[in-house]
Amino acid sequence: MKFFVDTADIAAIRELHELGMVDGVTTNPSLILKSGRDIAEVTREICELVPGPISAEVVAADAEGMIREGKHLAQIASNIVVKVPLTWDGLKACRALSDDGHMVNVTLCFSPAQAILAAKAGATFISPFIGRLDDIHLDGMDLIADIREIYDNYGFETEILAASIRSVNHIVEAAKIGADVITAPPSVIKSMANHVLTDKGLEQFNADWAKTGQKIV
Numbered sequence: 001m002k003f004f005v006d007t008a009d010i011a012a013i014r015e016l017h018e019l020g021m022v023d024g025v026t027t028n029p030s031l032i033l034k035s036g037r038d039i040a041e042v043t044r045e046i047c048e049l050v051p052g053p054i055s056a057e058v059v060a061a062d063a064e065g066m067i068r069e070g071k072h073l074a075q076i077a078s079n080i081v082v083k084v085p086l087t088w089d090g091l092k093a094c095r096a097l098s099d100d101g102h103m104v105n106v107t108l109c110f111s112p113a114q115a116i117l118a119a120k121a122g123a124t125f126i127s128p129f130i131g132r133l134d135d136i137h138l139d140g141m142d143l144i145a146d147i148r149e150i151y152d153n154y155g156f157e158t159e160i161l162a163a164s165i166r167s168v169n170h171i172v173e174a175a176k177i178g179a180d181v182i183t184a185p186p187s188v189i190k191s192m193a194n195h196v197l198t199d200k201g202l203e204q205f206n207a208d209w210a211k212t213g214q215k216i217v
Helices: 010-018 029-035 039-049 063-074 088-099 112-120 130-135 140-154 168-177 186-191 196-212
Strands: 002-006 024-026 054-057 080-085 103-109 125-128 159-162 181-184
Touching (some): 002 010, 010 039, 010 186, 024 181, 029 039, 039 054, 054 103, 063 080, 063 088, 080 088, 088 103, 088 112, 103 112, 112 125, 112 140, 130 168, 140 159, 140 168, 159 168, 168 186, 181 186
Parallel strands (some): 024 054, 054 080, 080 103, 103 125, 159 181
């Protein structure tokens, strides 16, 4: 499974990248706002830091505008993935951008039917939103499982990018189902290392070591 980090925070990306925990990055207008930086400037810096796919999102609502913005974003670096919404116009833009040789991430997917259309339109990635489905009392993992089954049935090459990750459990469950990629905030990825029994065991080891009166160096 590939790990994408969902942020435009350069320091956070660098820390995870240096540990080999980042295969790519996803951004969106909200994350760009949070960074407080110019979209082209921060996206270029991310692309220089991480060689994997870097998603940059269009904001136009019509297909023509999405295509124009997508081509402009793609000029930032060769590893840019143009991110478009799963609307009819977004699918038109996906087809055009994909045919033009650009990677495309179709985002805000909430149903298997939408995922089929994105694959047919040539999407590089499909981004089903787990957490937002959970918010309305639906099981986001059911969507991941349905898309996995459908894509495997027909050999679609579009990669399943599990998004709106809220917890470590989301990551583990997506991995068990067979999502190709997860994208999560840095805090969630880092929390994967945490376990109460690890903390308890370490506390005991340290207490016992102190009783020996020894030093390693």
